[in-house]
Amino acid sequence: MTETQPGFSTLSIHAGAQPDPTTGARTTPIYQTTSFVFNDADHAASLFGLQAFGNIYTRITNPTTAVLEERVAALEGGTAALAVASGHAAQLVTFHALLQPGDEFIAARRLYGGTINQFSHSFKAFGWNVVWADTDDVASFERALSPKTKAIFIESIANPGGTVTDIEAIAAIARKAGVPLIVDNTLASPYLIKPIDHGADIVLHSLTKFLGGHGNSIGGIIVDAGTFDWSRDDRYPVLSQPRPEYHGLKLHETFGNFAFAIAARVIGLRDLGPALSPFNAFLILTGIETLSLRVQRHSDNAKAVAEWLSANPAVAWVSYAGLPGDRYHNLARKYSPKGAGAVFTFGLKGGYDAGVNLVSNVKLFSHLANVGDTRSLIIHPASTTHSQLNDEQKALAGAGVDVVRLSVGIEDKEDLIADLDQALKA
Ligand SMILES: *Cc1c(COP(=O)(O)O)cnc(C)c1O
DSSP: OOSSOOOHHHHHHHTTOOOOTTTOOSSOOOOOOSBOOOSSHHHHHHHHTTSSOOOSBTTTOOHHHHHHHHHHHHHHTOSEEEEESSHHHHHHHHHHHHOOTTOEEEEESSOOHHHHHIIIIIHHHTTOEEEEEOTTSTHHHHHTOOTTEEEEEEESEETTTTEEOOHHHHHHHHHHHTOOEEEEOTTTHHHHOOGGGGTOSEEEEETTTTTTOSSOOOOEEEEEOSOOOTTSSSSOHHHHSEEGGGTTEEHHHHHGGGHHHHHIIIIIIHHHOOOOOHHHHHHHHHHHTTHHHHHHHHHHHHHHHHHHHHTOTTEEEEEOTTSTTOTTHHHHHHHOTTOOOSEEEEEETTHHHHHHHHHHHOSSSEESSOOSOSSOEEEOGGGTTTTTSOHHHHHHTTOOTTEEEEEOOSSOHHHHHHHHHHHHHO
16 A cells, blocks of 8 residues: 555445454454453453553454444544444434533434424433434534533434435534534535534444445444543533542543543443444444445436436425535535435425325335345335324425335436336336
């Protein structure tokens, strides 16, 4: 390799990995073990006291998972990362390091539905209070600030409409308020958008989606940008205060620009426990090797399908930031110039019945609740994920009775268009 920084596709295959030192295995082995033998008693004591880095127990570190962590940190341009059992676990472990009972955080209203549930209900039980803001009105984030605010949370490309968020404008508000900006980069992947370049302090992923990419494993990851001063005014005691279980060690003082990733691991993951299986880490690592090829194809196919739908007489509207004239097209050109991703929504003139009819008649598209698979996926939110809401609530959530959401896969685009065509005519 040359002295220059390797490119994205090279890092996707090589970052964090080397031939196995004992066997020479070229692919990262699956270290399917719960625990690791200590060299001697002093070594054991130094590992437990955080004086030395090394493996103790797979709930906290594992060599297969460590390669995944190093690779995603390299792709996102962060200092370190922590892989966990799911995207939701990544959110839980992140906020656990930042919030005390009674604290607040500001979150974009436009988020993955499961995240809205997690923030609205389960987080309340921890005494963590979400305050909602609107990405279409960036000043609403500033208005939502209070002395109790400890973080701001957004998605780079947001579910379900594939809308693009003005990350830099919201990062400026976070910086001024002295709180970290957390960006869920799941729908973009670092191939399309690198939020750290635009001011994010922490980047999260559901690895379940484009990074794993094949619809076979649940996982999540937390990337530390290394940019935030956790000690400035003692607002983040987990990072700035002495830890009794580590002989009074202060995590930020000791670990500097990767202290957040360490805190999430040695406090959150250690105590809450949502560890990733080494087998899933292996499958996700394999997926990441082809990330740049897949996401480019996903985006190109999505654009072709969106263009075709825009010209179809059964379709009332298409919301895809990759289309010129779309409300989010300028933001897409700025933040995501290689393409606007695979996920978008469109509306059917025939309303609820037409939506049910379409999902019932597709043959190649799979009717299910996921995104970011190699396979093309379709869902009619009003009759599934949002069926418990009344019509007005559905519309507010972007899940009106006429709305269909696609996650366009990497099959041949002609076959995808032919499938939608026959299903719309059926
Ligand atoms: C799927 C998803 C999540 C949750 O991830 P899981 O791996 O399902 O826990 C969070 N954010 C976004 C944008 C998602 O698409």
